[in-house]
Amino acid sequence: MRYELYYWPEIQGRGEFVRLALEEGGADYVDVARRRGYGANAMMKFMASERAKRAPYAPPFLKAGKLIIAQTALILHYLGPRLRLVPRREADRLWAHQLQMTITDLVKEVHDTHHPISTALYYEDQRPAAKRYTGEFWRHRVPKLLGYFENVLAHSRGPYVFGRTVSYVDLSLFQIVEGLRYAFPKRMKRFEKKKVPRLIKLHDAVAERPRVAAYLQSERRISFNEWGIFRAYRELDG
Amino acid sequence: MRYELYYWPEIQGRGEFVRLALEEGGADYVDVARRRGYGANAMMKFMASERAKRAPYAPPFLKAGKLIIAQTALILHYLGPRLRLVPRREADRLWAHQLQMTITDLVKEVHDTHHPISTALYYEDQRPAAKRYTGEFWRHRVPKLLGYFENVLAHSRGPYVFGRTVSYVDLSLFQIVEGLRYAFPKRMKRFEKKKVPRLIKLHDAVAERPRVAAYLQSERRISFNEWGIFRAYRELDG
Numbered sequence: 322m323r324y325e326l327y328y329w330p331e332i333q334g335r336g337e338f339v340r341l342a343l344e345e346g347g348a349d350y351v352d353v354a355r356r357r358g359y360g361a362n363a364m365m366k367f368m369a370s371e372r373a374k375r376a377p378y379a380p381p382f383l384k385a386g387k388l389i390i391a392q393t394a395l396i397l398h399y400l401g402p403r404l405r406l407v408p409r410r411e412a413d414r415l416w417a418h419q420l421q422m423t424i425t426d427l428v429k430e431v432h433d434t435h436h437p438i439s440t441a442l443y444y445e446d447q448r449p450a451a452k453r454y455t456g457e458f459w460r461h462r463v464p465k466l467l468g469y470f471e472n473v474l475a476h477s478r479g480p481y482v483f484g485r486t487v488s489y490v491d492l493s494l495f496q497i498v499e500g501l502r503y504a505f506p507k508r509m510k511r512f513e514k515k516k517v518p519r520l521i522k523l524h525d526a527v528a529e530r531p532r533v534a535a536y537l538q539s540e541r542r543i544s545f546n547e548w549g550i551f552r553a554y555r556e557l558d559g
Numbered sequence: 560m561r562y563e564l565y566y567w568p569e570i571q572g573r574g575e576f577v578r579l580a581l582e583e584g585g586a587d588y589v590d591v592a593r594r595r596g597y598g599a600n601a602m603m604k605f606m607a608s609e610r611a612k613r614a615p616y617a618p619p620f621l622k623a624g625k626l627i628i629a630q631t632a633l634i635l636h637y638l639g640p641r642l643r644l645v646p647r648r649e650a651d652r653l654w655a656h657q658l659q660m661t662i663t664d665l666v667k668e669v670h671d672t673h674h675p676i677s678t679a680l681y682y683e684d685q686r687p688a689a690k691r692y693t694g695e696f697w698r699h700r701v702p703k704l705l706g707y708f709e710n711v712l713a714h715s716r717g718p719y720v721f722g723r724t725v726s727y728v729d730l731s732l733f734q735i736v737e738g739l740r741y742a743f744p745k746r747m748k749r750f751e752k753k754k755v756p757r758l759i760k761l762h763d764a765v766a767e768r769p770r771v772a773a774y775l776q777s778e779r780r781i782s783f784n785e786w787g788i789f790r791a792y793r794e795l796d797g
Contacts, residue, residue, distance in 0.1 A: 374714045375654050378661045378707050390653055392660040399653065415628055415637065416613055422630040422660075423616045429667060437675055438688065439695035450676065450688050457677035469616050476612045 322403075324350040325384035327364045332549040333496075333542075335393045335428065336381040341492040342397055344536040346404025352541070393428075394421040397489045406489040413483065420473065420482060420490045427466045427497065431504070432550050434458050434557060444554070455557045459508050463501075467517045470494060474519035480526040487530065494520060495527035500551035507558045562588040562638075563622035565602045570787035571734075571780075573631045573666065574619040579730040580635055582774040584642025590779070631666075632659040635727045644727040651721065658711065658720060658728045662735065665704045669738065670788050672696050672795060682792070693795045697746050701739075705755045708732060712757035718764040725768065732758060733765035738789035745796045 324343065328336030330352075343350045354364045368376055377391030383399070390396050398418045401407030407417045437454040438447040470482075477484045481491045498520060501509045513521050527533055536542055545551055562581065566574030568590075581588045592602045606614055615629030621637070628634050636656045639645030645655045675692040676685040708720075715722045719729045736758060739747045751759050765771055774780055783789055 392657050419630050438692050441699045461679045
């Protein structure tokens with residue numbers, strides 16, 4: 322099966338969680354909007370198409386044969402067993418999916434650090450709110466959310482959330498650490514070793530996996546930038 | 560199977576989407592924290608319990624035999640086929656789950672109309688941001704999100720997202736309309752008939768279903784109030 326991923330071609334964004342799974346799973350896939358001569362316009366056209374009776378609300382979405390699947394966590398839930406990135410038992414699949422949905426919640430809050438009022442406004446037009454939001458985010462939300470995953474890893478005994486077997490959840494947690502380091506280098510440095518050592522070990526274990534390492538070195542990995550979820554605004558780094 | 564729902568006993572909140580499914584599905588269930596002498600403390604204790612190796616991040620969560628399932632959309636994905644509240648085909652189950660996850664996104668945005676900066680702060684301490692957020696929410700987000708569901712209903716030909724068969728997604732959309740009417744009576748009145756007539760028909764069809772109607776009249780249905788997701792702050796109603 323050749324999978325087709327539809328996502329914005331210029332950013333990691335939410336699509337990156339899917340890209341990491343496709344890469345680690347050794348999937349045959351096309352990152353459609355990044356193909357020469359295709360781009361985001363054709364993706365948007367596809368979404369709006371009248372023929373698409375079950376049109377996705379937003380990218381990313383995955384075409385798998387006749388199926389079109391949107392919502393990052395759902396794409397991963399679908400791909401998980403097919404790419405051997407989740408154990409087979411139903412209870413394990415549900416657990417992975419539940420963790421991934423909590424990562425989705427976290428990603429939304431990361432996004433809101435620079436856009437707390439509206440995505441229809443520029444960052445510059447919501448800067449005071451962004452500063453205040455970000456302060457609260459690091460005071461309350463990061464400790465609570467990352468602390469939750471740290472506790473999950475304490476129970477699994479690591480390095481991964483299912484112990485020794487890697488899952489798509491681990492790839493996403495790797496990306497969370499990468500992103501927070503990019504967007505908030507000072508805050509994250511102060512936080513990470515003291516508060517979430519198991520999460521950092523997980524990050525390092527994922528980074529060393531041959532397929533992930535090869536992907537990160539490749540041109541397929543888009544660099545972080547100021548259009549994605551994780552943005553490095555110095556004034557928000559406290 | 561007797562299901563156990565764990566959720567805050569004083570509010571509709573996210574738990575209400577599950578309650579509606581349990582009620583319409585005719586499930587045998589206990590709303591645990593609402594039992595006399597139980598309450599939210601015991602729920603929190605359960606969550607923090609060391610024995611709970613796979614502790615939920617937050618309520619609501621459902622106990623189904625030995626399984627503990629958190630995240631509203633995942634609970635509904637699990638209950639759907641068991642309560643005959645979703646068609647059996649995999650493509651249909653995925654589609655319902657995807658729509659429900661988009662409802663989750665909308666619910667978070669509704670919550671942020673009164674708490675755009677932080678849940679750790681009182682509404683009164685983020686009132687100017689809340690006003691601005693709410694303005695943008697009604698200008699851009701409500702038309703886009705509810706418009707998306709309106710389009711889904713145009714394709715399904717209604718009254719429900721799967722046509723003539725009700726699903727848990729419809730119950731949740733009913734709750735969205737109920738909640739927006741409670742929280743923003745003036746804004747919703749201006750919006751609903753002109754912009755989302757199909758969604759309003761869906762709402763009315765759900766409200767007339769005998770089990771839903773009986774539930775809404777019962778003491779099991781908690782009233783809307785100023786602690787839940789949907790809150791009626793007059794100054795936010797434009």
